Amino acid sequence: MALKKLLATAIVTATMTTAGIANAADTRVGLVVKALGIGFFEAAAEGAQEAAKELGDVEVIYTGPTTTTAEGQIEVINSLIAQKVDAIAVSANDQDALVPILKKAQQRGIKVMSWDSGVAPDGRQVHLNPSSNALIGEMNIKLASDAVKATGSDSGEIAILSATPTATNQNIWIEEMKKVLPNYAGLTLVDTVYGDDLADKSYREAVALMKNHPNLKAIVAPTTVGILAAAQAVQDEGKIGQVYVTGLGLPSELAGHVDSGAIKSFAIWNPIDLGYSATMISYNLVKGNASDSEVGMGRMGTAKLDADGSAAMAEPFIYDASNVHKFAEIF
Amino acid sequence: MDGIMSQTTQAKATTGVSWTSRFKTWEAFLLLITAAVFVLNTLASPYFLDPWNLSDATFNFTEKAVVALPLALLIICREIDLSVASIIALCSVVMGLLAEAGFSIPLLVLGSLIAGTLCGLLNGVLVTRFDIPSIVVTIGTMSLFRGITYIILGDTALKSYPSGFEYFGQGYVYWVFSFEFVSFLVLAAVFYFLLHRTNFGRRTYAIGNNPTAAFYSGINVARHRLILFCLVGLFCGLASVMLTSRLGSTRPTIALGWELSIITMVVLGGVNILGGSGTISGVVIAVFLMGMVTFGLGLLNVPGIVMSIIIGLMLIAVIAMPILLRRFKQRRS
Amino acid sequence: MHQPTPLLELRGISKTFPGVKALDNVQLSLYPGRVTALIGENGAGKSTLVKTMTGIYQADAGDILFDGCRVHLSSPEDARALGVTAIHQETVLFDELSVTENIFAGHYLKKPKTGALDWKRMHERAREILLDIEAPIDPKTRLKQLSIGQRHMVAIARALSFDARVVILDEPTAALSHHEIEELYEIVERLKAQGCAIMFISHKFDEIFRIADYFTVFRDGQYIGQGGIEEVSEEELVRMMVGRTVDQVFPKSEVDVGAVVLSVKNLSHPTEFDNISFDLRRGEILGFYGLVGAGRTELMQALFGVSKQITGEVRLKGKLLKVSSPAEAISEGIVYVPEERQAQGTILELPIFQNIGLPQLSTINSSGILSTKAEYEVADRYATRLRVKAPTWHEKVENLSGGNQQKVVIAKWLATKPEVIILDEPTKGIDIGSKAAVHEFMSELVQEGLAVIMVSSELPEVMGMSDRIVVMHEGLSVAELNRADFSAEAIVSAATGGGH
Amino acid sequence: MANLLKNRETQLAAVIVLMLVLIAFVNPDFIAPSNLLSVYTESSILIILALAQMLVVLTRCIDLSVAANVALTGMVVAMINSQYPELTLPLVIAAGVVLGTLLGMINGLMVWKLGIPAIVVTLGTMSIYRGIVFLISNGEWVNSHEMSLAFINTPRTEIFGVQGFAIISLLIIAAIYIFTEKRPLGREMYAAGNSPTAAFYTGIDVGRTQFWAFTISGMLSGLCGYLWISRYAVAYVDVALGFELQVVAACVIGGVSIMGGIGTVLGCVLGALFLGVINNALPVIGISPFWQMAISGSVIVIAVIANSRAERKVGRIILRKATLARG
Structure with a gap:
């Protein structure tokens, strides 16, 4: 048996x-x-x-x-x-x-x-x-603002790449981001897309963001899978220096992309x-x-x-x- | 005797003979394993043999098992439905919307049952009218139904269920016996009767064994299959009532990936995936077997994905065992 | 007569299937440049022998000698390597593939260096072979676009594509027209001239006497005898085949033919048959004769509600019928014993009593709940009447012999108390005893006032049992003969398109 | 000409072109050659796996374990690369391909030698293979900076502006085309699926062809395991989760009959491209992501209905009249 x-x-x-x-x-x-x-x-x-x-x-x-x-x-x-x-x-x-x-x-x-x-x-x-949700929201937008500045302009379009549409914390943070957005005059949020925390889908969504919004300066991905895939997409599309990825991620996962220049800075709590x-x-x-x-x-x-x-x-x-x-x- | 065995009959011959002679072997075999797992679990974890814990454990599989019952009939009839989990999700959305609109509990339940039946009807019509293999149709409707829930809900959730609605998924009929579990036992009895004691069940076997001959014997094969698809849909609706009530909320991802575990239950229960044979008692035992294996391993905090390896191995081993045994016997004789 | 040494010799071959001894210690010799006719009734073991010779089945006992050496045929490839090739009774070909590929499947021509398939050469070769047998078919056509006769020619072309040394023809003319049959005879002559050993299986004595050099007779899986074809008469062959004299075979009884039960007018189908009209009376057996693929089965299936797209009119006892499913046909009183017994007639995996009860479950168990007792009683009544041989009616149909399976199918239909019973090749592939039983039973049925339609490809059967015969050719009704006017020549000539 | 129009592949190609035209109305950039090329590149893995699946489906089987195979081989090559970065890339890829082949052979052997229905076998191995990914990786990820540059960038190397991914898929298409048209084994897969009985009579071992179909499927999955990981530069347990259904869907849309024996390389590639275009176009033309699933579901349903009407069995034509009318 x-x-x-x-x-x-x-x-x-x-x-x-x-x-x-x-x-x-x-x-x-x-x-x-x-x-x-x-x-x-x-x-x-x-x-x-x-x-x-x-x-x-x-x-x-x-x-x-x-x-x-x-x-x-x-x-x-x-x-x-x-x-x-x-x-x-x-x-x-x-x-x-x-x-x-x-x-x-x-x-x-x-x-x-x-x-x-x-x-x-x-x-x-x-x-x-x-961290407090408001703080996270604000941090993300601040990072995005820094990223836009890094491209050499004061104003620009940004987009959000989230995880699944149902993720609780993601949605709260996105809301908080939208709340503080008016404080950053130069930033325009043009799109919010969902990568479902799947590498391939997040990747495709990131590519589409860059195609749809040629003037996009920053992609904010408050999710570890999303930020990773978006950074890869920026690199593959040859947009390093034109579009920066930021958001929440782990140093161990993102070190390579910081080196490549796709990510300028990102945040995470320990x-x-x-x-x-x-x-x-x-x-x-x-x-x-x-x-x-x-x-x-x-x-x-x-x-x-x-x-x-x-x-x-x-x-x-x-x-x-x-x-x-x-x-x-x-x- | 005529020619070589066709691919189908060849595979059929390897998985079993007929349901009557099988009863003596397959169910006994499964029961033996189930008993062994029970003993092993009791030895391995001090928490296993506790009525409340066992009762809690039933919640993990009861809704799936409720769908496994009609699905067993459908598979015996040589069809399959991969869209079951998506139907559950869609029904849950229907209930959520009705609840939002302020309808009463009976109407919510009715809404779910009707929605499920309609989904089943769509599958059935596509399969029987256009004569398309059900596996292909239901791969399509699986995305379609789930897709509709995404269109309706997007990133929102429905959770304004009326009080009292939680009974279906959380209530107890008597002592540790939950409404879900008691319903499953009753339904299992009903399906046992339906499959083994009625004209309907006899026709199911006849079609599953030889659809052409069944058709030539005056059985309306297309209608019979259509009814079975509707029946599967109906029970998806019922499972959705239980699941939604247990979770108390609806999101588009509800019941994601359930189709494979439900089909695994059915196949493990000795239902031939190519149709023609299988019993309700086998399916019921398989349900308990799977439930017990996952609960036992869960008590030992074995990660779910490791459990899925074990379930996968069990599936193949349990199907391969009779074949290997027969080979072994033939070699010796 | 001096006999050359046999090219292929079978000695003491036995083959048993669960419940049936298909071949029991039989022998056979095939000689180069000679045609040996293998003669035997359906169920005598001929097809099993063919499959044993082509490596599809492996014999349980006995030796196969090729050119005097013992060989073991463990697969169709082994047989092919020796040059043993068969044209089977039913064409086993690939619908979706091209004619060329059907001819070369399994022994493709390859380019010598790369081993890649050489389609150009295969198409050419296929065209040559087809031209050779005067079958004007484009080798690039898909098989599903061909007619039955054309498919048969493809099967023959396939056999000729090998360097054949032994050619087995298993009832090759059943589906062929007059012209095609003549063509086949020429092919056989040519193969003989090339030194091939040929085995020819046929029911038609005129054919056997025309092309065979030797004969071997089997009966019920046993070897009965062999000899030169000149040394034997038709009567002797028949006696060896059936073990008794011919006129005993058909228990045709005299019945008073009554009023018209079924009346068919201008029944047509877009591709299968056209403008068929006939009347069927109480107490009458109406025979339908024609080649395989003449449209007889399709016509019967249309009457039974299987085929759709039918135009024309069917009246049962004067009432206009519109049946669109077997269920409706059965409730009107028309039942059909299909040709494909195992595929269409019975559900092999279910017990006898369940098979018999199947068409009328709702009548036997009107509440919808199974009553095994009631079902068993119905089955008992009819299975006993048909003298089905089985230990109990709980036995699964798959464990019965072909003849008893057929009896179960008939019992199933009698239990529904029909008005008209259609029997499609009712004695195909069943043993002699069951055959006689089925014939006797047909006589009983008409005596009770039933109307019977019998489709048969066996001339003696159709002539022996019918009151009238309708002959079909290529979907048309080409002749209708009364019993007094039956003549084998007239029927065969009409069926093979000779009348046109 | 009329024949060409009736041809399923032509129709599917026409639908894809029509779709591109419609998309171009919303977003003209989408049909820029460079973008079309990148859509193709993005679809490369789906194309390869769809072709692999086609071989299996041709023999009347189904392989649900492809995605799990991709995940497992992907994880293994990623782990090898991160542990032994000095190992040359061809060797690493070869390891993935060999492992994938072995996984495919396991499926094939159980179908061939034990006669277990393919759907049951691959339902089981699908869980097992993916579970093993978890066991060997202990749930941990292999991240881009742990992989060597050659590992990530080699398939991205452009030759005449075409990325390695696209070139590899083109080579695989050519190879499978040659295999199915010019190789006995390829033809035998068609024969075995079209009629197992006839195949047996012609000396083709049906089980053997199924075994080889699974083996090739495993081999290509192994290759895709590497491609996938280098494409997204991360390896984790849920890689390609649920991808098997997309692969089967691509075959179905491409006209491969699930009943075996029918299907062409071109159709299959077009089916995969169809899904690839939809996947890439929906986000671009601004259709809410929530609509994606329902749209691809409807497309599958419509495609199978269309195929079933095209495939509808033509009765054996007996009447001369009918023959003439058709000719």
């Missing part, structure tokens, strides 16, 4: 890879990400481990679905509930669809928070924004810090060390909660040719 053997082997292997389970830690935190295999979240998981080490009695279960779907996340959260973890910290693929399952988790006595990409207030106690903070907050929620207005984040200080229970971690950090290689080693 080869199949049974196979299953047995699979299960044994699986047990070994997650051998941590055996050391029954006092507090177990499920860190749920949008999908496994995204550099940003891998770095966040690293930060979470750092926090666990610091606290000593915490075990972090890093998990997530295969693709960025709400159904996949629900399945994963279901198994965390079954394991009776103490806290769940989730970066949501859908701010509404996760609410019912997270409510159920709370009913079973599990502390729930969201980080990075939020869940509607009904579904969680605390939401940790990597995902390691983000994972660390989320774990710290979860821990404090479990231990009851949180009030309605603030909760500690270890070395990151204290998070101030607003009426919705949202908090911002820190300001995004800007990377350019001067520092990108140093950070590329880290995340």
Whole structure:
């Protein structure tokens, strides 16, 4: 019965890879990400481990679905509930669809928070924004303005390349960007397109942006896949120096494009810090060390909660040719 | 006896004999594996054997399983529907819009069921009227239906569902038995009866085994298939009610990629992808098997993509096993 | 008579299929430059033997000797390498491919250096071969554009494209017109002159006596005898073939023919048949004779509601019928036993009783819920009446012999209590016992007042069983003969276009 | 001439030209030769994979694992390149092609030797291959700066203004054309798909032709694995996710019959170009991205209806009258 053997082997292997389970830690935190295999979240998981080490009695279960779907996340959260973890910290693929399952988790006595990409207030106690949304929006536009200036003109057309049309945080940031846009007289937003966080689609959309808007000066992509594909597209179209790509991305992924000149500068908050903070907050929620207005984040200080229970971690950090290689080693 | 075996019959001969004699082997075989997985899971995780946990786990597959039931009939009838997940999405959008317009819960449900049936009808008409292979038609309608949800919703979500609507996806009938799970069990019984105890089921097998002879025997093959496509659509509508109710919101990406896991359930359940044989009990056991494997691995925090490797291997192994066993027996005799 | 050494010799060949012993220790010898006729009824094992000789089947036991050496034919390629080639009964060709490619598939001509296919040479060669057999077909045409007769010529051209040493002709004339048949005889003569050994399978004795040098007779998968064709008479051959005398074969009973049941007027189809009119009376067996592809089957399928695009008028007991599906035809009382028993007649994977119940499920189980008992009772009544041989009616049809499968098909239709029953080649490929049973049963049916249409390519059968015969040629009804006027010459000549 | 107009390839080409004209009304730049060339370049991978799929479909099978094969071979070549940047590029590409071929052979063997329906086999291997990408990469990406310049830029090298991607696809088109027209194995694929029974009678081993079709499909997927990664300069688990359906759709639009035995290289290429033009034109002519999916879905449905009408079985013509009327 080869199949049974196979299953047995699979299960044994699986047990070994997650051998941590055996050391029954006092507090177990499920860190749920949008999908496994995204550099940003891998770095966040690293930060979470750092926090666990610091606290000593915490075990972090890093998990997530295969693709960025709400159904996949629900399945994963279901198994965390079954394991009776103490806290769940989730970066949501859908701010509404996760609410019912997270409510159920709370009913079973599990502390729930969201980080990075939020869940509607009904579904969680605390939401940790990597930074304030307004700040991120403004940062992106400022970067775009810098990029336009780098082309040698004071005014120019910019366009946004987003991830999926349904991504919560993307949409909030785009809204914030539009809010601050009037403050930058020289900038005109000509288009918003969606690359679905797929490299090929993002690439095509970026190419189309350049074709449709010959005067385009900057593409703002507040998503790591998008910014990568757009930079490649700019390079392939031979538009380096005429069009700059900017937005949010990881130094390790973008170092090459900064070198090539397709990207002048970009921003990101430190995902390691983000994972660390989320774990710290979860821990404090479990231990009851949180009030309605603030909760500690270890070395990151204290998070101030607003009426919705949202908090911002820190300001995004800007990377350019001067520092990108140093950070590329880290995340 | 006549000539060589055609490609189809050759493959058919390798995957099984007939559903009656198969019942003794295939279902027993699956049941054995399922039992083994159950025991392994219990040993591997202390959290597995807990009524509430098991009940929670059923939510992960019940909606898919509800679609797997009529799809099994369709596949037995030598057709396939790849657009099921897209139909679920479209139905969810219809419900969301109705909810937005302030319609009552029964009307939402009715709307979803009607929308699903109409989608199925479109598939069925294209397949039977124009005589096009269903796999091609439904690859097209799969994009079409999902595309319509994108056109309607774009980057917005529909979430103004009336209170009480959450019962279909989150409510419990009795103790740990959820509405979804109980519905699935009832429907499984209904489909068992339909396939194995009615004229309709007999015709399904007849068409699946030999559509020409069935046609010559006075069976309206095109109409029968059309009805099955509608039935699949109807149950996509039902699954959509459950899923939408469970999520409490609708986005265009809802149920993305489900078609392949639903088809995998059906094939794993011993339904011949080339038509003609398969049973509801096999499908039901396969549903539990898949549900249990994924839940068990989930408890061990095995990444989903690794589970998909295991499901993929299981699919091939389970189909290949009887063939290899028979070869082995022939060699020995 | 001095016999040369055989080029191909089969000794003690046996071949068993699940449930059937198709060949039982048979022997056969083919001589260079000679034609050997293989004679036997349908089901005698001729086609199985052909497939064994061409490497499609492998014999369970026995030896094949080529030029005196033992050979093993494990695939069609092996047979071809020896120069053994067959023109099969049913043309197995590729509809979508060109004539040239049909001729050269599997043994393409290649350019010597690159190994690339040499289409130019293949087209040329194909044209030569086709010209040689006087078949005016453009080798670049797609096969699906050809008529049945033309396809047959392509199949022959294919066989001739090899350096053939042994040529097997399996009922080659069934679909050919008068002219084409004469052409074929010439080809055979030429092959003989080239030293080919030829095996000729046919039902037509005039053909056999005209071109064969030797004969071998099989019956029910067994070897019966062989000899020189001059040393034997037709009567002797028939006795060897069927194991009894001829006039016993057809139990035609005298029945009083009643009123017209089915009346067909000017029935036409755009491509298959044109302007067909006939009447069918109660208690009558109306035979339809013609070459394969003459349009008989298409006509019957039109009556049964399978074909669309029909013009003309069909009346059943005076009532104008407009059937557009078999379901409607069945409910009107017209049923059809198709020629392709396994493809169209039965569902092999289902048990006997389910097959019999299939056309009237809603009558037997009026509530829509299966009652196995009721179904079984219906099946029992009719299967017993037709003397289907099976352990129980739960047996799957695929496990039955051809004859018993045919009985199941007929039983299925009788259970619907029809007015008109159409039998398309009802005894094709079934054993002698079942054949007689089917014939006897036809007689019983007409005695009970049914009207029967029988399509047959077997002249003795159609002459033996029919009250009247309609002869079709190229989609037209070319003759209608009453029993008193039956003559083999007249029928065959009309069917092969001789009357024009 | 009338025959040429009835020809499916001509019709499809006409539809594409018509579409380009319509697009040109909205955005005249789109039909500038340089842009058309870049649309072709962008469609290169789809064209290659569609041709590979065509061979499989010709033999009455289907290969749903192509996209997963691309992802796996792509990840492997990217990892090799980033770990051993000094390794010469031809060797790296060869590794991808060999791996892709092996993956294709696994599919082919199960179809040939075990007789499992192709759709089941490739449904399974599709999950397995993509899962392996995750296992070997541990979910991590290989980014552009980790790849060597030669690795990324070689297919971008322009010869007479034509990018390597386009040149490679043109070479593959030529190779597949020669294969299907001039090679016995290529013709046998048509024969096997057109009528497995007749193929058997003519001594063609149907299973063997299927095996080779899968093998070639795997080989070309392996090549595309490299092309894809160098095109987008990033390798990750979800590379080419869902692309298998586009590939099948390209074949279907190009007139390749899913029932086997029918399909031409030209038609298949046109089918892929059709989708390529739509994919590239929609964003350019300002149709909301939300409409894209519905439009390509409708196109597939319309194309199959059109093909089915063209393919509709002509009855065996018996009547001389009818023969004359048609001739």
